[in-house]
Amino acid sequence: xxxxxxxxxxxxxxxxxxxxxxxxxxxxxxxxxxxxxxxxxxxxxxxxxxxxxxxxxxxxxxxxxxxxxxxxxxxxxxxxxxxxxxxxxxxxxxxxxxxxxxxxxxxxxxxxxxxxxxxxxxxxxxxxxxxxxxxxxxxxxxxxxxxxxxxxxxxxxxxxxxxxxxxxxxxxxxxxxxxxxxxxxxxxxxxxxxxxxxxxxxxxxxxxxxxxxxxxxxxxxxxxxxxxxxxxxxxxxxxxxxxxxxxxxxxxxxxxxxxxxxxxxxxxxxxxxxxxxxxxxxxxxxxxxxxxxxxxxxxxxxxxxxxxxxxxxxxxxxxxxxxxxxxxxxxxxxxxxxxxxxxxxxx
Amino acid sequence: xxxxxxxxxxxxxxxxxxxxxxxxxxxxxxxxxxxxxxxxxxxxxxxxxxxxxxxxxxxxxxxxxxxxxxxxxxxxxxxxxxxxxxxxxxxxxxxxxxxxxxxxxxxxxxxxxxxxxxxxxxxxxxxxxxxxxxxxxxxxxxxxxxxxxxxxxxxxxxxxxxxxxxxxxxxxxxxxxxxxxxxxxxxxxxxxxxxxxxxxxxxxxxxxxxxxxxxxxxxxxxxxxxxxxxxxxxxxxxxxxxxxxxxxxxxxxxxxxxxxxxxxxxxxxxxxxxxxxxxxxxxxxxxxxxxxxxxxxxxxxxxxxxxxxxxxxxxxxxxxxxxxxxxxxxxxxxxxxxxxxxxxxxx
Numbered sequence: 183x184x185x186x187x188x189x190x191x192x193x194x195x196x197x198x199x200x201x202x203x204x205x206x207x208x209x210x211x212x213x214x215x216x217x218x219x220x221x222x223x224x225x226x227x228x229x230x231x232x233x234x235x236x237x238x239x240x241x242x243x244x245x246x247x248x249x250x251x252x253x254x255x256x257x258x259x260x261x262x263x264x265x266x267x268x269x270x271x272x273x274x275x276x277x278x279x280x281x282x283x284x285x286x287x288x289x290x291x292x293x294x295x296x297x298x299x300x301x302x303x304x305x306x307x308x309x310x311x312x313x314x315x316x317x318x319x320x321x322x323x324x325x326x327x328x329x330x331x332x333x334x335x336x337x338x339x340x341x342x343x344x345x346x347x348x349x350x351x352x353x354x355x356x357x358x359x360x361x362x363x364x365x366x367x368x369x370x371x372x373x374x375x376x377x378x379x380x381x382x383x384x385x386x387x388x389x390x391x392x393x394x395x396x397x398x399x400x401x402x403x404x405x406x407x408x409x410x411x412x413x414x415x416x417x418x419x420x421x422x423x424x425x426x427x428x429x430x431x432x433x434x435x436x437x438x439x440x441x442x443x444x445x446x447x448x449x450x451x452x453x454x455x456x457x458x459x460x461x462x463x464x465x466x467x468x469x470x471x472x473x474x475x476x477x478x479x480x481x482x483x484x485x486x487x488x489x490x491x492x493x494x495x496x497x498x499x500x501x502x503x504x505x506x507x508x509x510x511x512x513x514x515x516x517x518x519x520x521x522x523x524x525x526x527x528x529x
Numbered sequence: 530x531x532x533x534x535x536x537x538x539x540x541x542x543x544x545x546x547x548x549x550x551x552x553x554x555x556x557x558x559x560x561x562x563x564x565x566x567x568x569x570x571x572x573x574x575x576x577x578x579x580x581x582x583x584x585x586x587x588x589x590x591x592x593x594x595x596x597x598x599x600x601x602x603x604x605x606x607x608x609x610x611x612x613x614x615x616x617x618x619x620x621x622x623x624x625x626x627x628x629x630x631x632x633x634x635x636x637x638x639x640x641x642x643x644x645x646x647x648x649x650x651x652x653x654x655x656x657x658x659x660x661x662x663x664x665x666x667x668x669x670x671x672x673x674x675x676x677x678x679x680x681x682x683x684x685x686x687x688x689x690x691x692x693x694x695x696x697x698x699x700x701x702x703x704x705x706x707x708x709x710x711x712x713x714x715x716x717x718x719x720x721x722x723x724x725x726x727x728x729x730x731x732x733x734x735x736x737x738x739x740x741x742x743x744x745x746x747x748x749x750x751x752x753x754x755x756x757x758x759x760x761x762x763x764x765x766x767x768x769x770x771x772x773x774x775x776x777x778x779x780x781x782x783x784x785x786x787x788x789x790x791x792x793x794x795x796x797x798x799x800x801x802x803x804x805x806x807x808x809x810x811x812x813x814x815x816x817x818x819x820x821x822x823x824x825x826x827x828x829x830x831x832x833x834x835x836x837x838x839x840x841x842x843x844x845x846x847x848x849x850x851x852x853x854x855x856x857x858x859x860x861x862x863x864x865x866x867x868x869x870x871x872x873x874x875x876x
Contacts, residue, residue: 335785339774353731354708357704358708361704361708380817380821381821381823384700384775384776384777385821385822386686386774386781386821386822388781388783388819388821388835393814393815396837397795397835397837397838398840406840419841421785421841421847423835423847425686427686428774428775429731429732429733429775434735434772436684436783438682438768448744468740469725470719470724470727470740472735472736474727474733474735476727476731476732487735488735489744490743490744490745493745494767494768498768500768502735502772
């Protein structure tokens with residue numbers, strides 16, 4: 183460990199999440215002695231500012247990771263599959279924001295508020311969970327810890343920035359075209375690599391990522407499987423319906439849960455979450471206070487509100503969970519993992 | 530009964546729903562001998578076309594209903610409270626699209642696909658349910674009939690047209706302002722008569738109608754109470770979270786249900802709904818076929834897709850229900866009730 187800090191690499195430095203990673207590293211004043219910015223060949227050569235210095239983004243190759251101590255990957259699953267092992271081979275710890283390694287049993291899947299301890303068992307690669315999963319488990323973990331948890335049913339309201347910068351552009355251009363009465367051709371959403379593309383502006387599309395054979399989308403299965411893994415609860419009942427909205431940034435979730443304890447009040451849940459790390463409680467119906475995506479952008483916290491007891495089941499609760507999908511859902515959680523690695527002296 | 534048809538009055542003829550009522554009466558070729566178009570004083574004097582004839586909208590008074598046989602009300606709860614009894618006193622049957630009488634035990638709350646028989650017990654007023662309730666019970670009734678039903682958890686994705694023409698305008702103007710980088714001041718949504726107003730364009734707002742003391746909104750309580758009443762299932766477990774989206778027209782719902790029967794497959798549910806009245810099944814993940822609000826506008830049916838079995842509970846199913854909130858959610862269901870009254874010789 184150098185006194186000045188660590189040699190950090192960001193892979194996918196020019197992407198929507200990569201840019202937020204750099205911004206977050208600056209904002210958190212993360213101890214960096216050397217910064218290496220990497221990308222696919224397509225984006226190499228681009229210039230990026232960091233702490234008032236100009237960096238030129240280089241094409242990521244196995245050799246790029248010589249001397250790197252912490253490598254934050256967010257350049258797509260195939261780049262991670264190819265290069266994360268190369269980075270590890272050269273001594274780096276990889277924090278991977280893609281889905282490539284999340285369900286690998288040798289890879290910890292970490293949300294620091296929930297399972298920071300899992301970092302200790304890492305073998306070089308640490309996976310950053312899916313955006314929609316992260317914000318949910320941050321809200322669920324204090325409840326599980328205090329009251330037990332056995333059932334989760336979530337319906338999501340997800341922003342287009344989760345599908346990248348091109349999807350943001352598609353939403354804006356489509357909205358303009360519709361407002362002007364012009365023609366438009368959907369080309370990216372709901373899933374760039376899928377066959378059909380649908381209008382997203384002024385619409386709601388119940389497909390995020392491709393469909394599996396069981397009728398669920400991969401996004402839904404990510405929420406189900408990753409929640410169980412992060413919370414170490416393979417027996418937890420989790421169901422998800424994932425929907426893309428015409429929102430630029432900020433995922434929202436309508437979540438129903440059942441706890442183990444009897445007689446818990448909504449007020450108790452509110453007080454618990456108010457005191458919990460990484461959560462801002464916004465819950466005062468009398469003042470129309472509740473979380474909304476438009477208010478969460480640029481903030482690291484998970485916002486929770488609309489907490490209320492189910493009218494039929496004593497152990498059932500409903501809530502509304504909102505967070506910036508590019509920050510806690512991606513960049514901030516990755517940087518937070520890096521901070522935990524430093525704190526736990528694992529790097 | 531006159532050979533040529535009935536003397537029909539539309540109260541609220543210039544509003545978003547009133548206009549759709551007239552359009553639907555035309556489209557269905559409803560037997561009308563005389564048409565009386567009524568409104569508040571504010572809109573009186575406006576000219577409206579119906580079957581190529583120009584009508585002048587008159588201020589609704591008790592005397593306006595002399596000779597009227599069927600009165601379709603959609604001018605707000607206070608107008609219905611004041612004038613529906615006056616219309617009934619003069620011999621009209623009122624089909625009321627407001628919430629004024631829905632939970633009145635002397636008033637049938639009717640969705641013809643579900644409880645057309647309830648019309649027979651009417652005492653002059655028949656209530657048209659809330660838009661988000663109607664489309665849900667149309668999809669649930671065949672399932673209840675075939676497999677039994679004991680639990681419903683719904684999260685809604687509701688369009689702004691449910692809040693009237695001014696809300697549509699607010700969405701469009703706000704979207705333009707945001708795309709142009711201009712300032713804007715929310716003035717209508719989420720609830721015109723509530724204290725605070727929030728951005729709806731590129732946002733998701735978890736409030737529809739005002740809050741009750743129990744933390745639920747009136748919209749959520751409408752869905753819960755009306756579902757039980759329409760389906761004659763006071764014991765049914767129903768929970769709702771209602772959210773307003775930047776969608777002009779077309780409500781969507783992510784619905785989780787538990788049926789009584791064991792061993793039911795998703796395929797059985799699909800086949801059942803495919804054959805059911807008022808439903809169009811749009812469910813083929815392999816072809817990315819599922820309902821979306823942008824595709825439902827102007828259509829009378831309820832569209833159902835994303836039907837899949839819960840991964841943990843044998844009797845649990847998830848589905849995605851979409852319909853035009855101004856048609857099946859309001860105007861079409863009202864006209865359909867009028868058609869049922871004719872069919873059952875109740876008028």
